[in-house]
Amino acid sequence: MRPFDYYRSNDPADAVEAASEKGALFIAGGTNLLDLMKLDLMTPNRLIDINRIGLDEITPSDDGGLFIGTLVTNSDCAADMRIRQDYEVLSRAILAGASGQLRNKATTGGNLCQRTRCYYFYDPDMPCNKRKPGSGCSAVGGANRIHAILGASDECIATYPGDMAVAMAALDAQVVIEGQGGDIRTVPVRDFHRLPGDQPDKDNILRPGELITHVTLPPPARGRHIYRKVRDRASYAFALVSIAAVVEMDAGKIASASLAFGGLAHKPWHDPEIDDLLIGEAPSDALFDKAADILLADANGQGGNDFKIPLARRTLKAVLREATGERS
Amino acid sequence: MKDTTLRINGEERKLSADTRTTLLDALRNHLGLTGSKKGCDHGQCGACTVMVNGRRINSCLTLACMHDGDEITTVEGLGEPGDLSPLQAAFVKHDGFQCGYCTSGQICSATAMLEEIKDNWPSNVSGSLTGEAKLTLKEISERMSGNLCRCAAYPNIVDAIREAAEASS
Numbered sequence: 001m002r003p004f005d006y007y008r009s010n011d012p013a014d015a016v017e018a019a020s021e022k023g024a025l026f027i028a029g030g031t032n033l034l035d036l037m038k039l040d041l042m043t044p045n046r047l048i049d050i051n052r053i054g055l056d057e058i059t060p061s062d063d064g065g066l067f068i069g070t071l072v073t074n075s076d077c078a079a080d081m082r083i084r085q086d087y088e089v090l091s092r093a094i095l096a097g098a099s100g101q102l103r104n105k106a107t108t109g110g111n112l113c114q115r116t117r118c119y120y121f122y123d124p125d126m127p128c129n130k131r132k133p134g135s136g137c138s139a140v141g142g143a144n145r146i147h148a149i150l151g152a153s154d155e156c157i158a159t160y161p162g163d164m165a166v167a168m169a170a171l172d173a174q175v176v177i178e179g180q181g182g183d184i185r186t187v188p189v190r191d192f193h194r195l196p197g198d199q200p201d202k203d204n205i206l207r208p209g210e211l212i213t214h215v216t217l218p219p220p221a222r223g224r225h226i227y228r229k230v231r232d233r234a235s236y237a238f239a240l241v242s243i244a245a246v247v248e249m250d251a252g253k254i255a256s257a258s259l260a261f262g263g264l265a266h267k268p269w270h271d272p273e274i275d276d277l278l279i280g281e282a283p284s285d286a287l288f289d290k291a292a293d294i295l296l297a298d299a300n301g302q303g304g305n306d307f308k309i310p311l312a313r314r315t316l317k318a319v320l321r322e323a324t325g326e327r328s
Numbered sequence: 329m330k331d332t333t334l335r336i337n338g339e340e341r342k343l344s345a346d347t348r349t350t351l352l353d354a355l356r357n358h359l360g361l362t363g364s365k366k367g368c369d370h371g372q373c374g375a376c377t378v379m380v381n382g383r384r385i386n387s388c389l390t391l392a393c394m395h396d397g398d399e400i401t402t403v404e405g406l407g408e409p410g411d412l413s414p415l416q417a418a419f420v421k422h423d424g425f426q427c428g429y430c431t432s433g434q435i436c437s438a439t440a441m442l443e444e445i446k447d448n449w450p451s452n453v454s455g456s457l458t459g460e461a462k463l464t465l466k467e468i469s470e471r472m473s474g475n476l477c478r479c480a481a482y483p484n485i486v487d488a489i490r491e492a493a494e495a496s497s
Contacts, residue, residue, distance in 0.1 A: 099475075
């Protein structure tokens with residue numbers, strides 16, 4: 001690990017100011033950042049410890065939703081009774097990820113910023129445009145079983161690995177961000193992560209020194225909340241395909257539907273056309289196939305991950321059957 | 329160098345170390361507490377599990393200087409020869425190990441995990457998120473999935489945890 005200065009901040013504005021220096025990074029839970037620093041894959045010259053700046057509570061918002069402070073741990077978020085009762089898909093997604101130890105450390109803001117698990121990103125001896133822009137992508141034509149089938153570019157086929165953000169995308173949560181001089185901006189989770197394009201080193205829209213302060217959940221969405229994660233082990237593994245679904249039925253028809261997908265792209269994938277197709281329709285296999293057709297219209301396998309295309313279709317159909325079926 | 333004060337197993341310990349020092353390295357190399365083990369050093373195996381302010385974490389994935397004033401419990405703080413904690417005694421009784429390298433992490437993790445169950449935290453395999461947390465085989469396996477045992481002593485580890493939990497409830 002490269003040497004760095006350590007600064008503990010006690011206040012969000014102070015933390016943002018301290019992070020304005022080039023090469024400074026925030027540290028919260030640190031479970032991904034320190035992992036990467038040990039391998040010299042991230043080399044900040046200054047760490048701003050934000051663990052004691054507050055922002056560690058879940059509070060009601062004026063419109064009936066919730067503010068989740070950026071330092072609320074994954075464990076606390078998943079166990080919060082309001083989240084368990086009203087935003088079950090979010091609790092389920094968080095509990096499907098990592099281990100008990102990691103969830104106790106990992107934070108809401110940090111989880112949004114976690115980096116890909118592409119094998120080549122983690123291997124300093126191999127070219128990787130995300131780690132070293134312009135060096136090439138080893139995953140194209142290499143081992144790419146876990147890689148993207150949607151929205152990838154010639155420069156990068158990495159996936160965003162998380163679960164929490166997939167549920168937040170289905171719920172249409174917002175990320176509240178504080179910048180220099182107290183500037184606040186709000187960005188939908190659906191737009192927070194970006195596609196790789198020709199800048200795969202940029203995972204998301206955060207500018208240097210900007211601090212995520214909260215994630216805002218809208219008022220509770222009624223209906224059935226499902227998070228289904230398909231992976232190589234039953235626990236403690238990243239998603240090959242995951243789906244967050246919030247679907248409400250009324251008189252045999254789909255009254256509302258909001259779906260988001262993990263493991264398929266450089267960001268949690270949300271396609272409003274899928275939701276629009278489903279709303280107002282009676283559930284049927286043909287309808288679910290049409291939804292999968294929309295999802296996978298531009299899907300592109302890279303060899304090792306070709307299986308994700310039929311797997312995504314089957315998983316989507318299974319989730320929709322469960323979401324629209326009789327409650328057991 | 330950074331000065332840090334930790335409360336470890338009820339005792340105040342002062343540390344002056346490079347900012348890069350992980351909590352695990354501080355415990356093992358600076359403070360002589362070698363019960364916590366270094367397996368993967370990347371948060372994947374759980375051998376380094378300790379409790380910070382009552383919660384289990386991977387001590388390899390956090391910096392000692394981030395924990396100034398925090399309450400740390402290591403396996404040395406749970407019990408000692410002749411005065412084992414119920415979980416430690418149950419691991420011995422059920423032969424919950426072979427080589428023993430993962431054992432202190434397993435025991436620290438299980439100690440905190442039983443508190444999480446008492447606090448009624450749900451898990452990925454809980455049928456209902458709002459019902460009572462139960463200590464079934466499936467629940468124990470899921471909740472302990474952050475602790476690997478390369479000798480695969482899992483059945484005996486689960487038996488030990490179940491017995492210790494039943495004895496305390």
